[in-house]
Amino acid sequence: MKFKLVKEGWDSIECDALIVPVFENEDEGDVFLVALDEKLGGLIKELQTTEEWTSRSGEVSVIYRPEKLKTARLILLGAGKKESYDSHLIGTLMRKAVLKVKGHQLKRVAFYPRSQVEPKRAAQAMVEGVILATYQADDYKTEDRSKNFVEEILFVGDQDMDATEVESSMERGEILACATNRARKLVNEPGNRVNPSRLAQAAQEVAVKYGLEIEVWGEPEIKDQGMGAILAVAQGSDEPARFIILKHFGAPDSEAKPIVLVGKGVTFDSGGLSLKPAQSMEEMKADKAGACAVLAAMQAIAQLGVQKNVVGLIPAVENLPGGRAQRPGDVIRAMSGKTIEVINTDAEGRLILADALSYGRQLEPEFMVDIATLTGAVVIALGKNRAGVFCNDEELFERVSRASDQSGEKLWRMPLDDEYRKEIESPIADIKNVGSRWGGAITAAKFLQEFVEDVPWCHLDIAGVDLFKGEGDIKGPTGFGVKTLVEIVDSPSP
Numbered sequence: 001m002k003f004k005l006v007k008e009g010w011d012s013i014e015c016d017a018l019i020v021p022v023f024e025n026e027d028e029g030d031v032f033l034v035a036l037d038e039k040l041g042g043l044i045k046e047l048q049t050t051e052e053w054t055s056r057s058g059e060v061s062v063i064y065r066p067e068k069l070k071t072a073r074l075i076l077l078g079a080g081k082k083e084s085y086d087s088h089l090i091g092t093l094m095r096k097a098v099l100k101v102k103g104h105q106l107k108r109v110a111f112y113p114r115s116q117v118e119p120k121r122a123a124q125a126m127v128e129g130v131i132l133a134t135y136q137a138d139d140y141k142t143e144d145r146s147k148n149f150v151e152e153i154l155f156v157g158d159q160d161m162d163a164t165e166v167e168s169s170m171e172r173g174e175i176l177a178c179a180t181n182r183a184r185k186l187v188n189e190p191g192n193r194v195n196p197s198r199l200a201q202a203a204q205e206v207a208v209k210y211g212l213e214i215e216v217w218g219e220p221e222i223k224d225q226g227m228g229a230i231l232a233v234a235q236g237s238d239e240p241a242r243f244i245i246l247k248h249f250g251a252p253d254s255e256a257k258p259i260v261l262v263g264k265g266v267t268f269d270s271g272g273l274s275l276k277p278a279q280s281m282e283e284m285k286a287d288k289a290g291a292c293a294v295l296a297a298m299q300a301i302a303q304l305g306v307q308k309n310v311v312g313l314i315p316a317v318e319n320l321p322g323g324r325a326q327r328p329g330d331v332i333r334a335m336s337g338k339t340i341e342v343i344n345t346d347a348e349g350r351l352i353l354a355d356a357l358s359y360g361r362q363l364e365p366e367f368m369v370d371i372a373t374l375t376g377a378v379v380i381a382l383g384k385n386r387a388g389v390f391c392n393d394e395e396l397f398e399r400v401s402r403a404s405d406q407s408g409e410k411l412w413r414m415p416l417d418d419e420y421r422k423e424i425e426s427p428i429a430d431i432k433n434v435g436s437r438w439g440g441a442i443t444a445a446k447f448l449q450e451f452v453e454d455v456p457w458c459h460l461d462i463a464g465v466d467l468f469k470g471e472g473d474i475k476g477p478t479g480f481g482v483k484t485l486v487e488i489v490d491s492p493s494p
Helices: 031-039 043-049 087-101 119-134 163-188 196-210 219-224 228-234 284-304 349-362 377-382 394-407 418-424 440-449 482-490
Strands: 002-006 017-022 060-064 073-078 108-111 152-156 213-217 242-249 259-263 265-269 309-319 331-333 339-341 367-372 387-391 411-413 457-461
Touching: 002 119, 002 163, 017 087, 031 043, 060 087, 073 087, 087 108, 087 119, 119 152, 119 163, 163 196, 163 284, 163 482, 196 213, 196 242, 196 265, 196 284, 196 309, 219 228, 228 309, 228 331, 228 349, 242 284, 259 284, 259 349, 259 482, 265 284, 265 349, 284 309, 284 367, 284 482, 309 349, 349 367, 349 440, 367 482, 377 387, 377 440, 387 394, 387 440, 394 411, 394 457, 394 482, 418 440, 440 457
Parallel strands: 002 152, 017 073, 017 108, 108 152, 259 309, 259 367, 265 309, 367 457, 387 411
Antiparallel strands: 060 073, 213 242, 242 309, 331 339, 387 457
């Protein structure tokens, strides 16, 4: 698929489909709307009068063979209230519009943003929305697979538009969206297709293709490092654990401190001996979403040539109830030396992250960010629209917040008050891996905080936002976090 900036009048573009947004609260005298209605012989007013067309956000209507336009189809894209129209909405609407036409053997599609949105941001959002619409979670279907015939997408710009700036933004959007789709595809791989070893193989392929340095540790190396928490989770499975280290050296100063990204890589989570109900296991191939986000973000960081030193850490395990599985009540020793009483073997993600964060701390990083489908409790607190963010440093939180605004991936800050630490005190070890049922997302974050000490650190709990929940035509993994991680890394240091 090719993306191209064209500086032609919207009414003279020759294409298979022209997509234009229309707002609920349009000014009747709007120059574009008047011109469009005239080209359509008053059809817009007629549709609005009869309420066949309301311009609600996400509404799509196709007008075939409009006489006075060069396009074969005009796609009216409901954009809701004009004041709510921004680059993030453009991405969402383009995704819906392309899903509408991508299987109809249309090859050349144009988009006219007609907006107050900065052109470079509108163009990037358009590209991201289109590419995200091209992947559907149907990789293993042999029939009725989603098809995409669109070959070229045109961004219709004004004559005075800075072409270099817009084209650069389109290229960035393509890199970010393709990386996000890589994460989505990996998350969608079932446990019998991607286990810890195969996740490491996927990381090797990315590293070779995009010029990242990589180390993959097997269980002997993991044991040598004292990563007892990772090994404890993995011991219930016949599949050995892996610890994946990806490195990007982009800083002009070779001595610059690295930024460390950590992703939870549980390739399948049965809950271990604290077995999940059968229905709760159905989506547990997605318990590696944090790891996939880090891997894909490292790909994009390398492609963009980000001038920072970045290290991506992925502890990869399966959590199964085999004969060697850890038991509730076991005490294990983490890499940091802390002892952990395992109360619930289904709270395994925080155990493998503990060792990864301890290793990351040894790298003396500028800061660390971990991302994980960590708790159902965060879904109870925030629903399926926002991820929870926990942070021990105000400057870092501001950076993460700006990155979230830029990416459009919504976050909400949660507390890290010291009072919550009492919930995870153990009578026989330094700490236990779960507290009571109350404030479970917070006590999980407090557990992780034990292993970062004084390093600036942020934890993103993406349970609830890692999968589309079947709304509309998009299903399966979202790739949440890839763009935000890249924006965190690529933003200026304070």
